[in-house]
Amino acid sequence: MNELIRLLAYMLGIAAFLGLNLAYLGWVERKGAGHFQRRTGPKEVGPYGLLQPLADGLKLMSKQLVVPTNADRPLYMCAPILIMVPSVLLFVAIPFGEHLVPREFNFGLIMMFAFASMAGLSILIGGWGSGNKYSLIAGTRAVSQNVAYEIPMLITAINIVLITGSLDLNEIVRQQGSYIWNWNVFRLDKSILMPVSFLVFFICSLAETNRTPFDLGECEGELVAGYHTEYGGMGFGLFMMAEYANLVIGCSLTTVLFLGGWQCPFGLFPGPHWFLLKMYFLIWCFVWIRWTYPRTTFWGLLNLSWKYLIPFSLVNLLLTALFIKVF
Secondary structure, eight states: OHHHHHHHHHHHHHHHHHHHHHHHHHHHHHHHHHHHTTOOOSOSSSGGGTTHHHHHHHHHHHSOOOOOTTSOHHHHHHHHHHHHHHHHHGGGSOOSBTTBOSOOOTTHHHHHHHHHTHHHHHHHHHHHHTTOHHHHHHHHHHHHHHHHHHHHHHHHHHHHHHHHOOOOHHHHHHHTOSBGGGSGGGOTTTOTTHHHHHHHHHHHHHHHTTOTTSOTTSOHHHHTTGGGTTOOHHHHHHHHHHHHHHHHHHHHHHHHHHSOTTOOTBSSOOSHHHHHHHHHHHHHHHHHHHTTSOOOOHHHHHHIIIIIIHHHHHHHHHHHHHHHHHO
């Protein structure tokens, strides 16, 4: 009974945390874009525009969901729901604190990658089911992008598994210790290329979350609005919510694997506040990059992964295994 109450409490906590982030990360994005481009961003609805997410949510919920004539109705309707399912489930395995994790799995890292791979499939289903040629092109682009960048991301994660000897996310955080030089991003005693591994993982996270400069699946200049061209109302809203949920998940996983999770940089007062501070710093970096760099070309996107990141990740994996075996 106590375990059931615990799980229900965590479910309510995840729902509240996710809802708050999905609402106000959009506000942070728009405010950040405004400041980077010398604009003010949202300011009319509430003080500093803080009620703008509520107004946007009410607007989306009040709109009629129109199914295009040429659409495959079952696929069209299920794609926005399907893309939200893994985004919610992945929060179950994220350790916000040493004792603040809904369910601690000894295979948590595999679970994260397994469910995250469903996002590309959902985008393809939405693009195919819309019956729109631009949406279909965007869906195939998104799948190509996800496949290309999941490979170096997984290989880099294997480096972490070699160093820690565990797939348990909480155990990976525990082994990084309470000081900044023990975090995996600086573990030069295990591999001299760990800072570069962090950079590769960060770039792959940008690509996996379809963020600029890698948002080739939804570029307005070429594909109208990408895979969600035909979606309006809450259909479009669910796609946007999933994008921000994946942003939180990607930054959380980067924090766990490389930045010590809930550990303090100075060995003092570890806890969830350190996890959230690191996670939101990475999210701000994502926003900064989006409104600073231009969109790349599609062949440039794929060349970066297949010609550079994947070969480097394989060499890095070999060097890490050799380093651990010899030293």
